[in-house]
Amino acid sequence: MKKINTYLFSAAAGILMVTALNSCTQKTDEAEETIATTEFNLETAKAEIEEANKNFMALVAAGDSVGLANAYTIDAKFMSAGAPSVVGREDILSAMAGIVNSGITKADIRLESVYGTEDLIAEEGELTLFVGDQAVAEEKYIVLWKKEDGKWKLFRDIFNSSLPAE
Amino acid sequence: MKKINTYLFSAAAGILMVTALNSCTQKTDEAEETIATTEFNLETAKAEIEEANKNFMALVAAGDSVGLANAYTIDAKFMSAGAPSVVGREDILSAMAGIVNSGITKADIRLESVYGTEDLIAEEGELTLFVGDQAVAEEKYIVLWKKEDGKWKLFRDIFNSSLPAE
Numbered sequence: 001m002k003k004i005n006t007y008l009f010s011a012a013a014g015i016l017m018v019t020a021l022n023s024c025t026q027k028t029d030e031a032e033e034t035i036a037t038t039e040f041n042l043e044t045a046k047a048e049i050e051e052a053n054k055n056f057m058a059l060v061a062a063g064d065s066v067g068l069a070n071a072y073t074i075d076a077k078f079m080s081a082g083a084p085s086v087v088g089r090e091d092i093l094s095a096m097a098g099i100v101n102s103g104i105t106k107a108d109i110r111l112e113s114v115y116g117t118e119d120l121i122a123e124e125g126e127l128t129l130f131v132g133d134q135a136v137a138e139e140k141y142i143v144l145w146k147k148e149d150g151k152w153k154l155f156r157d158i159f160n161s162s163l164p165a166e
Numbered sequence: 167m168k169k170i171n172t173y174l175f176s177a178a179a180g181i182l183m184v185t186a187l188n189s190c191t192q193k194t195d196e197a198e199e200t201i202a203t204t205e206f207n208l209e210t211a212k213a214e215i216e217e218a219n220k221n222f223m224a225l226v227a228a229g230d231s232v233g234l235a236n237a238y239t240i241d242a243k244f245m246s247a248g249a250p251s252v253v254g255r256e257d258i259l260s261a262m263a264g265i266v267n268s269g270i271t272k273a274d275i276r277l278e279s280v281y282g283t284e285d286l287i288a289e290e291g292e293l294t295l296f297v298g299d300q301a302v303a304e305e306k307y308i309v310l311w312k313k314e315d316g317k318w319k320l321f322r323d324i325f326n327s328s329l330p331a332e
Contacts, residue, residue: 077290079306081247081326115310120281122288122310124243124322140245142308142324144281144288156290158308160247160326 040118045152046111049123049145052152053109060107063100069093072154073146079158106130121145121152127159138162206284211318212277215289215311218318219275226273229266235259238320239312245324272296287311287318293325304328 052071059067069092072078078086078095086095108128115122122144129137141159145152218237225233235258238244244252244261252261274294281288288310295303307325311318 079290079308079326082329082331084328085306115286116288117283120288122282122286122322124245140251140324142245142310142322144308156288156308158306158324158326160245160324162250163248165248165331 042114042116045116045118045121046114048152049114049121050111052145053111057107057109060100060104063105065093065096065100068096068100072157073148076154077156078154079156081160103131104129104136105132116145118147120155126162208280208282211282211284211287212280214318215280215287216277218311219277223273223275226266226270229271231259231262231266234262234266238323239314242320243322244320245322247326269297270295270302271298282311284313286321292328 056068056071059071069089072089072092074089076087076089076092078092080086080095086092106129108130109125110127111123111125113124122142124140124142126138126140128135129139138161139159140162141157143154143158144156146155147153222234222237225237235255238255238258240255242253242255242258244258246252246261252258272295274296275291276293277289277291279290288308290306290308292304292306294301295305304327305325306328307323309320309324310322312321313319
């Protein structure tokens with residue numbers, strides 16, 4: 001089972017098949033549940049999240065704090081390091097303006113894995129922030145994504161430095 | 167201390183028992199499993215995560231780095247602030263020993279919300295770390311939990327300080 005679970009998480013393309021064949025918790029008698037499950041595809045969701053990240057990076061490059069705030073759900077929580085959480089899109093707009101005004105010109109976001117369902121995707125990855133050509137932060141993150149108006153948006157966003165504090 | 171160790175021993179024995187009873191690979195009749203799935207309830211999962219957190223806090227108080235490492239899945243990622251991610255239970259054991267040896271005597275973990283399904287739970291919350299009576303860190307976190315051998319374990323664990331860097 002452990003081996004199967006590892007496979008399940010490392011080879012997302014096979015997730016539906018593996019779930020159907022092997023899950024401890026698979027319902028054998030519930031056709032409707034099975035159909036609902038097969039309609040969600042984690043690979044597709046991953047591609048959509050990659051696309052959302054590209055959009056996010058473009059907004060950082062454009063210094064568009066309003067666009068960045070709109071990438072978050074209305075009830076999002078931006079769990080920035082070195083500060084309390086910022087809750088709600090209005091306050092997140094201020095946080096995004098702060099980041100843009102701090103001189104960050106580029107974010108290189110590298111998705112590593114996604115997990116979850118159509119209701120909630122958890123993404124893990126790493127990112128580098130730049131001021132001009134200069135990398136100023138190396139971080140890892142987890143983002144919880146939710147769909148709002150049919151679009152994946154950041155619902156929870158937490159990250160920390162991968163480098164020792166100076 | 168002795169009481170906690172006794173408890174841990176009982177818990178470990180319980181895990182083995184649960185493993186023997188529930189392991190997919192040892193079960194041919196899936197009727198009970200099907201019932202369990204249909205009954206997945208996020209409130210129940212939340213209570214189970216609360217219980218896992220209590221256990222985690224007891225392990226911190228006991229300075230039990232082996233027990234703490236075993237609270238993580240075998241393929242877990244401990245995404246500590248100020249350092250690269252630590253991957254796998256073996257290296258996480260070293261990280262836990264480091265925390266125990268740093269003099270942390272208490273972790274106050276406060277779950278705020280959980281999201282997800284029987285395959286993956288995302289938890290958000292806040293925690294305070296203590297050395298004796300002295301709070302030495304105020305943090306927020308997201309943990310992704312997965313079931314391993316029928317027990318919720320930390321699969322991804324990321325946190326950062328809610329206070330400005332000194």
